Amino acid sequence: MTNIIMHGCNGKMGHVISRLAAADPDVRIVAGIDPNTTAAFGYPVYPTPQDCAQAGVQADVVIDFSIAKAVPALLAFAAQTRIPVVVCTTGLDQAQIQLVQDTAKDTAVLFSANMSLGVNLLVNLVQKAAGVLTGAGFDIEIVEKHHNQKVDAPSGTALYIADSINQALPEHYAYAYDRSKERAKRPVKEIGIHAVRGGTIVGEHDVIFAGQDEILQISHTALSKDIFAVGAVNAAKFLNGKAAGLYNMGHVIG
Ligand SMILES: NC(=O)c1ccc[n+]([C@@H]2O[C@H](COP(=O)([O-])OP(=O)(O)OC[C@H]3O[C@@H](n4cnc5c(N)ncnc54)[C@H](O)[C@@H]3O)[C@@H](O)[C@H]2O)c1
Ligand SMILES: O=C(O)C1=N[C@H](C(=O)O)CCC1
Numbered sequence: 001m002t003n004i005i006m007h008g009c010n011g012k013m014g015h016v017i018s019r020l021a022a023a024d025p026d027v028r029i030v031a032g033i034d035p036n037t038t039a040a041f042g043y044p045v046y047p048t049p050q051d052c053a054q055a056g057v058q059a060d061v062v063i064d065f066s067i068a069k070a071v072p073a074l075l076a077f078a079a080q081t082r083i084p085v086v087v088c089t090t091g092l093d094q095a096q097i098q099l100v101q102d103t104a105k106d107t108a109v110l111f112s113a114n115m116s117l118g119v120n121l122l123v124n125l126v127q128k129a130a131g132v133l134t135g136a137g138f139d140i141e142i143v144e145k146h147h148n149q150k151v152d153a154p155s156g157t158a159l160y161i162a163d164s165i166n167q168a169l170p171e172h173y174a175y176a177y178d179r180s181k182e183r184a185k186r187p188v189k190e191i192g193i194h195a196v197r198g199g200t201i202v203g204e205h206d207v208i209f210a211g212q213d214e215i216l217q218i219s220h221t222a223l224s225k226d227i228f229a230v231g232a233v234n235a236a237k238f239l240n241g242k243a244a245g246l247y248n249m250g251h252v253i254g
Contacts, residue, residue: 002240003030004233005052005059005083007074008066009045010036012149013088016229017063018043027233031057033074034066049077059083061236065228067151068092075103084108084239088115088232090156104246108239112249113156115231118220119205120249123161125218126207127168134169138211139186145196145204153195157205162191 004021008014009032018041021027032045033052039045046052062085064074071089078085087100090113100111114120130140144158154177166173173189186192203222208215231249238252
């Protein structure tokens with residue numbers, strides 16, 4: 001059994017995870033943390049991590065789907081209590097990402113901008129493609145599309161894909177988010193990253209390799225938020241009892 005604290009429990013992802021956890025005999029949500037303290041799924045909800053600690057809640061893992069500015073207080077709670085934490089919130093700035101890395105010295109932290117199996121496989125595929133195709137002069141562009149409620153842009157997944165491509169290449173490719181200010185041809189060592197927002201689009205990522213007279217496109221489409229929730233619950237089960245350190249979905253998927 002993995003006992004979970006759900007951070008951001010009254011958000012869209014918090015509700016999906018609460019629904020899936022209720023049907024999974026191997027996990028139990030023992031508490032939620034959210035400024036909206038509505039107890040919609042039978043477990044108690046505390047407004048802050050400190051309130052949760054003061055209530056004496058015992059848990060094996062925290063799952064976080066909240067907002068970037070809430071993540072530092074959660075990481076302080078995880079470091080203090082030594083409870084492992086699955087950080088799924090996107091839009092973190094460099095200082096917040098550094099805090100994630102620092103917290104992993106005190107407890108187990110799994111940090112991933114996308115918990116789905118498909119995107120984590122896509123990352124492996126685009127690394128391979130980039131290694132071959134940039135050598136042949138192909139340009140790389142990433143287009144991501146999400147619902148109109150999303151607050152961060154570009155998506156954490158688009159940045160994760162771009163960072164992974166850079167890790168696979170011998171030279172650094174800069175990121176271009178907006179070409180409207182420049183009157184110049186596209187540099188070769190550049191990854192264009194473009195965000196579309198509208199309606200209820202769950203999440204789409206197209207990685208376009210455009211060369212002379214040919215295009216290779218590798219795409220992932222999320223058809224429901226359940227894919228992220230399933231990945232997060234699997235990550236929580238994986239992290240239960242793990243030593244301090246920084247983990248990613250590659251460790252879970254194997
Ligand atoms: N890694 C992934 O696979 C993945 C998948 C989906 C969404 N996300 C990310 O997860 C985050 C949440 O997504 P969502 O669609 O559920 O958003 P949402 O806006 O529906 O929910 C966010 C929740 O966080 C709560 N919150 C606000 N301040 C808080 C605080 N200080 N402490 C605790 N909770 C607080 C809000 O009240 C709300 O209930 C976003 O950053 C999103 O990009 C990641
Ligand atoms: O719905 C969201 O918000 C999502 N956020 C993540 C991102 O920013 O990449 C993952 C996909 C869904």
